[in-house]
Amino acid sequence: MRLERLDDLLVDWLPRQRWFAGKDRRIDGISVVSDTELVEGDPSLRHVILAVHQDGGTDRYQVPLGVRSELPGRLQYAAIGQLGDGSCVYDAVHDPGLTRVWLENMAGNVDAGPLTFRSITTIDTELESLASPAEQSNTSLIYGDVYICKLFRRLTPGINPDLEVSIGLARAGSKHVPELHGWFSSDLGGTLSTLGMMSEFLRSGTDGWQLAGTSVRDLYAEADLRADEVGGDFAAEAERLGAATADVHRDLAAAFGTGEMSQAEVGAVAERMHARLVETCDVVPQLRPYAGRLTDAFDALEELDGPLLVQRVHGDYHLGQVMRTDSGWMLLDFEGEPVKSLEERRAPAHPLRDVAGMLRSFDYAARHLLVNGQAFGGDRDQLEYRAQEWADRNRAAFCRGYAEAGGIDPAAHEVILRAFEFDKAIYEVLYEARNRPSWLRIPLGSIAALSTRAESGYLAS
Structure with a gap:
């Protein structure tokens, strides 16, 4: 898949997302920081980090993209648009058939191209996800009633404080924070940077x-x-x-x-x-x-x-x-x-x-x-x-x-x-x-x- 062909679709789609921080500014251009295929076939899953250029500045965003030859009705609401070859591209966080890869890669401590997945507990890889509608700046995937995986959409180079603090509190034996299960990261501009983290889902909360x-x-x-x-x-x-x-x-x-x-x-x-x-x-x-x-x-x-x-x-x-x-x-x-x-x-x-x-x-x-x-x-x-x-x-x-x-x-x-x-x-x-x-x-x-x-x-x- 050639991401350059997605530019026009993304320019229209990004400002309509709640987590996009530049809604009030014109997008001057989009470039691809990294493009990693996590799932092959039809459907396929590509983990993409975009650099969005606005008003002389640049923000990086994490956008998992699903690609299908034909988009089923249950995923129409997640559609981004149609590529030149007729295939459909969509926001993959809404496809439980693809998002299981986060569980599998964390459980296996997998390195996938520039992405590193790590776990500190045993992870059940057979759970399906549901994208939570509740958040604004991030996207959370709820796996059964066991895990919640937070994907940081707008990325900042470095270890995210949420992950850093969660690791520290886990080591301190804190009783008032959810259990941390794993995370995944990538290199951004020469700095190891947090892309997401998975914690205990508080089912009775x-x-x-x-x-x-x-x-x-x-x-x-x-x-x-x-x-x-x-x-x-x-x-x-x-x-x-x-x-x-x-x-x-x-x-x-x-x-x-x-x-x-x-x-x-x-x-x-x-x-x-x-x-x-x-x-x-x-x-x-x-x-x-x-x-x-x-x-x-x-x-x-x-x-x-x-x-x-x-x-x-x-x-x-x-x-x-x-x-x-x-x-x-x-x-x-x-x-x-x-x-x-x-x-x-x-x-x-x-x-x-x-x-x-x-x-x-x-x-x-x-x-x-x-x-x-x-x-x-x-x-x-x-x-x-x-x-x-x-x-x-x-x-x-x-x-x-x-x-x-x-x-x-x-x-x-x-x-x-x-x-x-x-x-x-x-x-x-x-x-x-x-x-x-x-x-x-x-x-x-x-x-x-x-x-x-x-x-x-x-x-x-």
């Missing part, structure tokens, strides 16, 4: 965001009850989640070590927070009334005496990154924020950065149903009060569980926590203003509420 949303709905439906009186009260789970987070932070410290951030480095962090505040106030004038209080919070961080402890952390921590299973809370997706460089995602940080991310997630969980316009009985102001009550209760429970399980006590380090949370909320303000204006009132409302108690009672329920 329920997404933390979903559980929290159910609790909030229960509260809204019971207008006369307090958050601690409703059957769906989430506080006990929030406390257990805090404890699990502390356990994983302890395992991360054991696996990767700890360090110190000097006072000068802390000052540099605070300066970046100040700069983000100024930029966001210029774009979103509604933030300006709170600028003084936010500036005070960042100044307080800069004025702290002595160095701060740093270690590897999750880096993109929120309710969508955790699952409640029969055996407790599990933490997922240690890839870090995709928009940041690999170096930034791997850099040690203060553990309360993760805590602040989860506190922001509780605020979003409490308010997003109101923003979405879902109908609930009761006065609007009353519902807003309930949302704040729910968020406060669960924020306090999470921090309590984190501290009691041995994590840094958030209540004793409110200057650090406040700065991280305000900085995250400012990022959210800018994001929502640019992408979801109707959601802007969520971070603005949080900043307003937190600002009124910045002097005391910051974590009070």
Whole structure:
């Protein structure tokens, strides 16, 4: 198959994929970085890495391509187009007849051209896959109810932090992360780079965001009850989640070590927070009334005496990154924020950065149903009060569980926590203003509420 003939098809197809990062820019050209045949015959499977050129820059993408002489109806939705010889090319992740090769190659520790497949457990190779519809930046293949194989679509040279952290936590014996089974890699520009990883599928797991949303709905439906009186009260789970987070932070410290951030480095962090505040106030004038209080919070961080402890952390921590299973809370997706460089995602940080991310997630969980316009009985102001009550209760429970399980006590380090949370909320303000204006009132409302108690009672329920 000559990939050059696919250029026109891919230029049309790529921008329609959720994982493609350049939707708002014209594609200037596509070139093939590697093309490896993994399955011969009809159908065949070719593992392709593309270089997509846009606005003077280049991004690399992983695109497994299936080729059939005739595409069956069940795969029509995955079609990319028809080649010059009349054969059909399609996104192979949707074809369970082809994707078993990932299991087989990992189980056999196969080297296939530039691709290296490795396993650290015994792998069942007889399972069929289903492509998960849930993700945005990656594609996950679920094999039976045993494995989940994450394919990184947009590739960054180097070992992906999710794989690196998963290996470290496996060696540390962490009980709150899925078991790692294997991975596969390739050379990108002279650097061994992660293409995908396969982990335990949490068959009994329920997404933390979903559980929290159910609790909030229960509260809204019971207008006369307090958050601690409703059957769906989430506080006990929030406390257990805090404890699990502390356990994983302890395992991360054991696996990767700890360090110190000097006072000068802390000052540099605070300066970046100040700069983000100024930029966001210029774009979103509604933030300006709170600028003084936010500036005070960042100044307080800069004025702290002595160095701060740093270690590897999750880096993109929120309710969508955790699952409640029969055996407790599990933490997922240690890839870090995709928009940041690999170096930034791997850099040690203060553990309360993760805590602040989860506190922001509780605020979003409490308010997003109101923003979405879902109908609930009761006065609007009353519902807003309930949302704040729910968020406060669960924020306090999470921090309590984190501290009691041995994590840094958030209540004793409110200057650090406040700065991280305000900085995250400012990022959210800018994001929502640019992408979801109707959601802007969520971070603005949080900043307003937190600002009124910045002097005391910051974590009070």
